[in-house]
Amino acid sequence: MPMPGEPHLALTYGEPAGIGPDLCLLLAHQPLPCRLTVLGDPGVLRRRARQRGLEVTIHAGQAGGRHRPGRLQVLPQAAAAPVTPGRLNPVNARHVLGLIETAVRGCLEGRFDALVTAPVHKGVINEAGIPFSGHTEFIAALTGGQPVMLLATTLQDSGRPLRVALATTHLPLQEVPRAITHERLRRVLTVLHHDLRTRFGIQSPQITVLGLNPHAGEGGHLGREETEVIEPLLAELRGQGMQLTGPLPADTAFLPERLARSDAFLAMYHDQGLPVLKFAGFGRAVNITLGLPVIRTSVDHGTALDKAGGGDIDCGSLRQAVLSAIDLARHARPA
């Protein structure tokens, strides 16, 4: 059960050789209306602060009170090997996953109201011999539930939200058509519809569903997933009261008139939906995992190894991820 008072967020610093620790330090200087506990190695954070010339007091220990700018509360978990910014080391893969496991456990046990994750490097975790395709799947395996990845941003010209959910997440492209099944789409759309209502307060969400093939299959002449799978499933779910448009050709689905009428889009695969979202709002967007028994938000970018410990970095997306987690946690609290 969520605790009374300000939401208490767990923030995992992600891949220690990436920009996650740097972003946590930048974020530390901002006022945030929450309790915030960073999970990571305090030594890594202190060294990174020195490298960047940032003055942040790292307070290692159990959770404290409201976040105070210039100070970070850190629940310490030591890295397994020394960390050099920009240089991945598979020996630290367990450390990275251990932080997520501790934070998820804390959410399930009610010590945290929400989990915010800084980016991890999927490749190095696999190099360590641990099959891993992303936080989304990893956290779902820990908590149960039916995860759906949703990225959200605000359109700068209209101020309207743009939300893009994915029917498939971290899947090689050649496996996508096989994964577009009635069962998967029913599950994803049911979770998306449910969470838009319950977590975002949209009473009757308008969801625009993209086709898989060029021109949404051109009536079956350019692929049959639309006619055989997507259209019949949408008809079934419309019969249950969902407001669904589609399947639409992906190339024109995001034109302004559609944007104005859609509370969310469902893309069939990662690189169909996310380039649009990131073009519209990279650095301000948030990745939210729907369908889980815990609240989890994340950044819209990766580990940016080229900028760890020194480059010009932007903590806008991490800040948005924290603010979204606060909103979602408040929404989930009893009044």
Ligand SMILES: NC(=O)C1=CN([C@@H]2O[C@H](COP(=O)(O)OP(=O)(O)OC[C@H]3O[C@@H](n4cnc5c(N)ncnc54)[C@H](O)[C@@H]3O)[C@@H](O)[C@H]2O)C=CC1
């Ligand atoms: N939530 C997560 O854990 C995510 C993890 N990743 C992982 O990150 C790793 C690297 O992915 P890439 O495709 O190289 O994407 P990336 O987002 O790390 O980098 C793409 C470009 O954006 C820049 N960039 C990214 N974030 C930035 C920031 N906050 N400030 C300034 N510049 C920034 C980088 O320097 C680079 O030029 C991969 O292993 C990927 O799987 C990617 C996305 C999300």
Ligand SMILES: NCC(=O)COP(=O)(O)O
């Ligand atoms: N492109 C989104 C991404 O890679 C983040 O995935 P996850 O770690 O949130 O599952």
